[in-house]
Amino acid sequence: MTARLLEDPQERASARFWRAEALDVLEAGPDRAPSVWEEAGIDGVGGAEWAHIALPAQRRIASEVMQELLRRAGVSSFPIEQVQVEPAPHDAEGLAWRTxxxxxxxxxxxxxxxxxxxxxxxxxxxxxxxxxxxxxxxxxxxxxxxxxxxxxxxxxxxxxxxxxxxxxxxxxxxxxxxxxxxxxxxxxxxxxxxxxxxxxxxxxERVGERLFTVSATGFWQSHRRAADLLTEVVQASLGAPAGAAPGTCTAESGSSPPSPHSRWVPRAPWSRSRATAAPPSSQRRTSRICRRSPRPPRTSRTGSGHAAAGSTPWCSIRPAAVRVSS
Amino acid sequence: MTPDAEHAPSSSALGGRLLTLTAGPPAAGGTFVARHEGRVVFIRGTTPERP
Missing domain, CATH: 2.40.50.1070 (OB fold (Dihydrolipoamide Acetyltransferase, E2P))
Incomplete structure (x- = not known):
């Protein structure tokens, strides 16, 4: 393609890399599709850099990027090829997901x-x-x-x-x-x-059966299905019985003990009524509640098999068990 | 020419130098990697070569 450099190549002669925007496609790649967002095209808004790429190709490319990042990070504890970016359930078009x-x-x-x-x-x-x-x-x-x-x-x-x-x-x-x-x-x-x-x-925000009150300016996962889906995936991966309340976890099922680098995710130490009654500043409050959760008990470090859902006030998530979804 | 190209005249008013490149693998941030005389160029608005 013909691409226009963003920077002046004279000024940036010593730069390790340049950036450019494609202006004219001389030979279209197989993944090119009519843009879903014309305003995100040349000189358009940023943040939708793949609007002109067919959706299945977007997911394939996102998987490649993810795998490459993990490879560069030296992750070797699970097969990197298995990391695949998949659509959220019922997401046919990949549109209207930013909340x-x-x-x-x-x-x-x-x-x-x-x-x-x-x-x-x-x-x-x-x-x-x-x-x-x-x-x-x-x-x-x-x-x-x-x-x-x-x-x-x-x-x-x-x-x-x-x-x-x-x-x-x-x-x-x-x-x-x-x-x-x-x-x-x-x-x-x-x-x-x-x-x-x-x-x-x-x-x-409703996640499973729980209703969260969060600050309108606070953080929440942007994708409309992210919180729900993450809850479902983590529950499924940890072997929690279907329908268990979000935030209820079991110990990991692997035979190896949790590494010091595992992230401790608390079983929700707050009751449902407390979650629904959270005050306006609950975005911060939620974080505080999480931090206050108990440290994993030493006796659980053997990590042998599943603990009953709800009986273990903590769990660890192994990265292999988490799938990323677009 | 693709629909994208129709926008080219207005954007070239910004005055950046034009290069002819072939896009390679994806980079983080939505761009793709090309090379120009050995130097890496991250390109927005393109698609990768067939893998």
Whole structure:
């Protein structure tokens, strides 16, 4: 293909590598497909670099990248070829999965996303990777009030969507909520803190039977199925009986004792009622609860066979047991 | 020419030097690795050669 260098090759003559953007395809590879997101093409928004690659090929390539990373990390405890990126169940199109989207806002208040390796804000158009509840906000058609630097949109698995306008000096009184936001919660985050205009600054996430309350600006896995799927996969891998509450783990089944590098994952030490009643700052609170979990008891270090689900307040996850899903 | 190429004129206004490259294996971050006179070039917007 013909590609345009991002950097000036004279200035960057001594650089170990250059970056370039493909402009013109002289000989199309077999994986090329009509882009699912035209606005993510040349000079378009970043973060969807494979929008022009057929979905099965995206997964194959992602598997290659993952395997190469593990190889370089010197992982030898399991067959690296077995690491395959798979679709989440029922994910036929690979679209509408982002439940956490940060939009950028330009000086005129136009809402978009930044370009690849660029600070420029560019229009998102159909925004096909974002969850429907986020697309329905139609932020690309909206002009943000002066002082808005970014917008966090959240499409949680339970309850209304959330819009948080971010700007150091943004005046919360200057925000007029458009009809297109429906019943979405709205808040403004300035240098002085969070001001809620509608809702309490939290969103709800359902994972299995549990309902979590997390901060609208806090971390949560972006993919709409990630939390559910991770729970299911870990439970299945650890041999927990189907239907056991998320967070209930058994000891690992391998004959080798957990290595010092194993990650200790607590059996949820909080009851369901406590999870649902978590206060607004529960994103942080959840972390604190996890840290407070008991250290693995020494007697369990022999790791022989399964412990009964629920009787062991800890478990370890071996990387071989975790599959990555797109 | 692919649909992508139709956008080329506006983008070349940015003035970067043009190279003709062949994309190889994937790199992290959504790019693919090509080589130009021995130097690695990470390219966005391409697809890999048939493996």
């Amino acid at each position: 956490r989207v940060r939009y950028a806002v330009d000086e005129e208040g136009r809402v978009g996303m930044r370009g690849w390796r660029s600070h420029e804000v560019r229009p998102v158009g159909d925004d096909p990777l974002s969850a429907q509840a986020i697309r329905d906000l139609r932020l690309g058609d909206w002009i943000a009030p002066e002082g808005t630097e970014a917008i966090d949109a959240v499409a949680p698995s339970a309850g209304p969507a959330s819009v948080v306008l971010i700007g150091r000096d943004l005046d919360p009184n200057s925000v007029e909520i458009p009809d297109s936001w429906g019943d979405a919660d709205v808040a403004v985050r300035t240098s002085r803190g969070l001001v809620t205009l509608r809702g309490d600054g939290t969103v709800h």
